[in-house]
Amino acid sequence: xxAAITGCAGFIGSHLAERIVASGGFVVGFDSLLTGRLENIxxxxxxxxxxxxxxxxxxxxxxxxxxTVESLSPIDTVFHLASPASPSDYARCPLETxxxxxxxxxxxxxxxxxxxxxxxLASTSEVYGEPLEHPQREEHWGHVNPVGPRSPYxxxxxxxxxxxxxxxRLGRLEATIARIFNTYGPRMRPDDGRVIPSFLERALGGRExxxxxxxxxxxxFLYVDDLVxxxxxxxxxxxxxxxxxxxxxxxxxxxxxxxIVCELLExxxxxxxxxxxxxxxxxxxxxxxxxxxxxxxxxxxxxxxxLARTIEHLAQQRRNLxxxxxxxxxxx
Numbered sequence: 476x477x478a479a480i481t482g483c484a485g486f487i488g489s490h491l492a493e494r495i496v497a498s499g500g501f502v503v504g505f506d507s508l509l510t511g512r513l514e515n516i517x518x519x520x521x522x523x524x525x526x527x528x529x530x531x532x533x534x535x536x537x538x539x540x541x542x543t544v545e546s547l548s549p550i551d552t553v554f555h556l557a558s559p560a561s562p563s564d565y566a567r568c569p570l571e572t573x574x575x576x577x578x579x580x581x582x583x584x585x586x587x588x589x590x591x592x593x594x595x596l597a598s599t600s601e602v603y604g605e606p607l608e609h610p611q612r613e614e615h616w617g618h619v620n621p622v623g624p625r626s627p628y629x630x631x632x633x634x635x636x637x638x639x640x641x642x643x644r645l646g647r648l649e650a651t652i653a654r655i656f657n658t659y660g661p662r663m664r665p666d667d668g669r670v671i672p673s674f675l676e677r678a679l680g681g682r683e684x685x686x687x688x689x690x691x692x693x694x695x696f697l698y699v700d701d702l703v704x705x706x707x708x709x710x711x712x713x714x715x716x717x718x719x720x721x722x723x724x725x726x727x728x729x730x731x732x733x734x735i736v737c738e739l740l741e742x743x744x745x746x747x748x749x750x751x752x753x754x755x756x757x758x759x760x761x762x763x764x765x766x767x768x769x770x771x772x773x774x775x776x777x778x779x780x781x782l783a784r785t786i787e788h789l790a791q792q793r794r795n796l797x798x799x800x801x802x803x804x805x806x807x
Contacts (some may be wrong), residue, residue: 563668625710656722
């Protein structure tokens with residue numbers, strides 16, 4: 476596979492790029508570094524099978540296309556992952572979020588048409604909003620507040636889906652829309668604002684865990700390696716459904732998550748409850764029948780195992796920070 480990846484220096488994009496390069500493919504990556512980090516792709520820098528451009532694909536569509544074509548490797552897949560994805564990020568950068576999912580999607584579609592590539596759009600379970608069915612099937616149209624505080628993300632992703640589906644119906648594009656449910660793993664920013672990095676960072680620092688609401692709301696946590704498997708499978712889909720859920724059908728309450736985190740870290744379970752944010756969904760669980768049928772995909776990594784891997788990564792990051800503070804930036 477030879478791929479162009481927007482949001483390449485982000486949490487998910489960097490893992491996807493590594494997977495493609497490791498399998499013998501080529502990646503040309505783009506990221507504005509609004510929420511992405513160069514350290515995420517450090518291991519790929521200098522690899523002849525990887526090229527990176529710091530570029531906002533929403534603002535510089537012409538350069539996005541030109542640099543991809545100039546990469547000299549024929550691109551067969553365009554992954555459009557560029558967008559802030561955590562509530563704290565899209566609250567801080569609402570206009571940038573809308574741009575990434577509107578103009579950015581237009582430019583990703585244009586690139587895919589020009590080079591004859593398949594487009595994989597990274598959408599989100601947030602298009603379901605506070606769902607009126609459970610678990611959520613791809614046929615569910617969602618129940619979303621179009622003007623609420625989460626709307627810059629929710630509604631711009633819904634717009635992106637519409638734009639891709641329209642081009643597919645017009646016969647101008649081959650595409651898959653991947654509706655991604657809560658994903659976690661190494662390289663999530665500790666200040667990401669989502670529940671797993673927040674719980675882990677606070678527990679590692681000996682602080683109380685902040686539980687929004689009463690903690691009975693549920694999420695379906697997918698380890699990043701499983702998600703990458705699903706995205707790669709989606710890129711190889713030649714027929715079947717346009718939209719596919721990629722998530723873990725195991726439903727977990729926030730209180731259960733807090734218990735597991737404290738158990739794995741061997742720390743007392745100390746919780747502080749706060750207000751549930753406006754329009755925060757109370758239940759999340761994907762129906763993945765389509766993913767099983769069309770992609771032959773389902774999650775493999777159990778929550779405890781994935782959390783253990785994530786904890787080790789965060790712990791190593793903290794050790795590295797201490798080492799650099801004591802011995803300077805050249806120490807490893």
